[in-house]
Amino acid sequence: MNRIATIWLWRAASFAVAASFIALWQLIANLKLVSPVFLPGPDRAWASLMRGFSNGDLWSKLAGTLEHMAYGWLAASIAGIAIGAIIGSSRIMRTYVAPSLEFLRPLPVSAIIPVAIAMLGLTQAMALFVIAFGAIWPIMLATIHGFAAVEPRLYEVARSLQMSRLAVILKIALPSASPDILAGMRLSLTVALILSVVCEILAGLDGLGHWVLLSARAFRSADLFAGVILLGVTGYVTSVAMSMAEHRLLAWQASQR
């Protein structure tokens, strides 16, 4: 049995699971086990999804969510890598700052949402702040870890080559920490999506979160499910894209195992 055949078998199996899940969903809807007001069948959800795309409503909501997510995630990545690099490359900072980060990290982001609203109001800026604040942790902690774990021998190589501080960071520390950083960025992607939806719901910002909220209030369950499905697909597609980028950027690691 070769590897390709195994992979295809796994794919076929997971497709079968998904298909039977949708079939079960359709069955429950058809038998009206749950009121159609709350649970549309996959047929109605699909029709609503198509309608939303053809009249452009869903496109603009999707674009809104992607925008919130992307800005927050990028801001978190830049700040997280920069702060993480500063803390991770200095032993003193690691000793004194890292423990308080470990204390802050488990703090639920939802706890700072009221603070952000009080300070920034129900605005895009508030959303950006909350998303970036939530998404920064995995990236920053991964960067600190990655920078702290750089092989000391490589720093000695850099010293004997009299490399500049900037060159050491760009050519040695960052590439060495890149597997950790990219893994952190992948985790943050999901966090950023969740927080985008939360902020859209709370602040009424244009996006899928808002669409889902309005559909629920108006008992348009098919639209509601269309939005939820689209959010699921967004999460899946972005994380697959990130994995592909990781795979490309870390091709050198493949030869190490």
Added chain:
Amino acid sequence: MANAAKRFEVIPGQPRPQIAFSGVTLRLGGKTIIENLSLGVRPGEFLCVVGASGCGKTTALRLAAGLYQPTSGKVDFDGQPMLHPRREIAIVFQDYGKALLPWRTAAGNVSLALEAGGMPAAERPARIEELLRTVGLPGHAGKYPAEMSGGMQQRLQIARCLAQEPKTLLMDEPFGALDAMTRQGLQDEVLALVAASGATVIFVTHDLDEAIYLGDRVIGLLPHPGRIGIELAVNLPRPRDQLSTREHPEFLRLRRQLFDFIKATEQ
């Protein structure tokens, strides 16, 4: 041994040592690791350092590299105090697996030294190819270190060190982890490279035969704290040859002397 410090003082009319330890003492973590070490290495000399495990060979080499600063005494390079590591001094680490950048190919690893030396990007590929050919790695430019054998990785590290165009090459048991055949091949390659470049070499090894085979001079260190216990001039003809040099009566005599010294230190 009391006048060990005197022995290496610069004598007028003699060439100035390229690397000079004068009364160097190093304490690390409250322990004296090297004590009152004085040693001059002439330009172009091949000096081998032997000694029991833990006697301070690596530490002495790191002092010569500028990676450690002495607690007292001083290390000079070309008559200037050595305050930090410098590009003219290249160091070949024993653990080649850790000293190479795993995310860079063989060419990229050599390039690191050229970049540090400020060579324009356009001139690098030709130089990289030349260096990889010199160390016997032509055609492996695109391989990552993890795709290479131990011997190839150590060759690559040597290529990167040569890219620094060093005046001094420091080698810390560079062949310690390699099998006997690879080792002998690399010994001859290093001798040829050094002869061609005229670099000064300090070569640390556990292997007494290797030390005599390669060196112009062999020093043996005594442990706790590290200091010079024996010094032997190796008057064997060059170029050396794996068979005839090792059978030379002088080789056998030196080998015996060094062996007795090491045995005595282990008691």
